[in-house]
Amino acid sequence: MADHTKTEQPVHRNEALHRKIAIKEERKYHNVSFIMMILLTLIAFYAIWSDKVSSSFAILFILVLAVIQVFFQLYIWMHLSHxxxxxxxxxxxxxxxxxxxxxxxxxxxxxxx
Amino acid sequence: MSTLASHSKKSGLMDWLTTVDHKKIGILYLVAGGLFFIIGGIEAMFMRIQLFKPENDFVSADMFNQLLTMHGTTMIFFAAMPLIFAFMNAVVPLQIGARDVAFPFVNALGFWLFFFGGVMLNASWLLGGAPDAGWTGYAPLSTTSLGSGVDFYVLGLQISGAGTLIGGINFLVTIINMRAPGMSFMRMPLFTWTSFVTSGLILFAFPPLTIGLFMLMFERVFDANFFNPDNGGNILIWEHIFWIFGHPEVYILILPSFGAISEVVSTFSKKRLFGYSAMVFATVLIGFLGFMVWVHHMFTAGLGPIANSIFAVATMAIAVPTGVKIFNWLFTMWGGKIVFSTAMLWAVGFIPTFVMGGVTGVMLAIPSADYQFHDSYFVVAHFHYVIVGGVVLGLFAGLYYWYPRMFNRVLNETLGKIHFWTFFIGFHLTFFPQHFLGLMGMPRRVFTYLSGQDLDDLNLISTVGALLMAVGTIVLFINVIISTSKKYAPSEDPWNGRTLEWAIPFPTPEYNFAQTPLVRGLDPFWLEKMAGNKKMTPAEPVGDIHMPNGSILPLFMSIGLFVAAFGAIYKSILVGVIGLAITFLCMFLRSVIDDHGYHIHKKEVEEDMKEGRS
Incomplete structure (x- = not known):
């Protein structure tokens, strides 16, 4: 029995550590994607607002940005990869x-x- | 069911109006679907009487247009669909070892929306004329149709379509989440599998219909121009949208019938289903391919040889998984100890009939030949062979098979066999000659024809066959009435069943399973019987069972939309607002009132078990 607890405990501690790292990692992803999403939105607004970007290109461009946003939303915020x-x-x-x-x-x- | 009342029991009518029990909702679907089946059948009889001789004047041309439109719409949306939902409700939760569907309240809402949609559509008969643009409602026929008939079509289908979509989502969630321990996907009975795929098809096919109907409504009410070429619209848009829905819809109908046939063939051959995994694969493949063949309804619309060829090949590809199924049923029967009960007769009659419908389907899939067949009676013969010969025969097999489970009575076998032979012979008599009528040039949807074109005899034969089908249906109703006698109470497990729904005593207890069963393989009940057990091995100890409370709100939500639809048709803002207010008030009440349901206590369950009631 004593042996059993001895071998079990480090594994258990290890798991907790892994989880901690995973949570930390995820928080990092959340922060990065949050900033990225705000940036992408700003870029989209700029593309439409500015006269330097032709409107036919701007429409395609913001559609691409929208697809990227969808992936951020689904995978980072809605945890689709979990x-x-x-x-x-x-x-x-x-x-x-x-x-x-x-x-x-x-x-x-x-x-x- | 229990001597200890832990909750107030509602009486008679109120119980049926407020029920959220999947078994009772299944019965409601069956009764309502049966009612619309009769209405659609009477419309068909009127058409056949009109056509039994050349230049008949039993109904006017205008009335004939209404009859054919209402017959098609009623039979597809308000007879076949609810009958499929009837069996899905009655059987799927039992087959997967669940106590109810995932969302019982939503289940009731789905039923009432369907029901009021059907009442809405049929109310048009009494309010100035039924829709007359065909069940396909092609523009510009539907957009320019006078009177309010087509408005009833649009709103009736819109309301019932919402109910169907709700039902489909409910069954997807139920089958994914509520399977008993051990019931993995590849251990699910084939009826559950086909219900699952059908629900997925409903989820993806009904939104296009909803959008198409909205566009049609906007054309009619607000003079929109989606389908008006004069203002830049395109009439083909409606055809595309309708068939993107319409083709998956026919697979929505046929798949659960395939499932019922699989259960019946396997049970009455006393063999496990041959090629189970191939059957599952074929079901999924049919569902998938069903979405990429819609243009075969539009070969003559002028989309060009490339589009026609692509869709022709895709259409013919569907014959492969369907053929796999046909052979698997035959191999299931091969070497089996076949019992020709009424349910089995329907299943055996189904196989060659459906093959005939499939063969004409492949013929119609050849675009060059389709230019000859299009809009002729050949098409009418084809789709009646797949929908009556496929869907309805499968539903009848399911009815005789699951009737004991649903109503705690067995249908009389002798009457059942009379029903089968009259209906089956009548069916072939009605529709087989129609192939030749079509090849001889009789167009569909015409109210009369001239003599001296060799059309007279075949039309007469067709009408006689239709009368025989009517006789068969009357025999069924006599059988149903007779079955109310106590004499027909089923013995335990009347068919020597294989799947979980037969592991429960009669009548089915309110909570289905006193203890959730442990599933050890495909055909779980059969496995337990072969291992010498009388009952399923439980997967949990006896405990309190949580049950949902009944609610009247689904009924009133649906009535609200029903009233609002009348406001939209008669352009009365007041009526529309009142109707929507009723619906939104009900939704508000549902949101704010906490309803945690009730518990059936362990003591009552134990008492039921002791007395053999669960």
């Missing part, structure tokens, strides 16, 4: 796939012909 998010992920991927086929299909068949 365990137990398989079904939401599956649901979203299949939903996006079907929406993409639909939009591409209609757009391709109606506005090109």
């Amino acid at each position: 365990k137990g998010h398989d079904f939401p992920l599956w649901g979203m991927i299949s939903g996006i796939l079907i929406a993409a086929i639909t939009v591409a299909g209609i757009a391709g068949l109606i506005w090109t012909s």
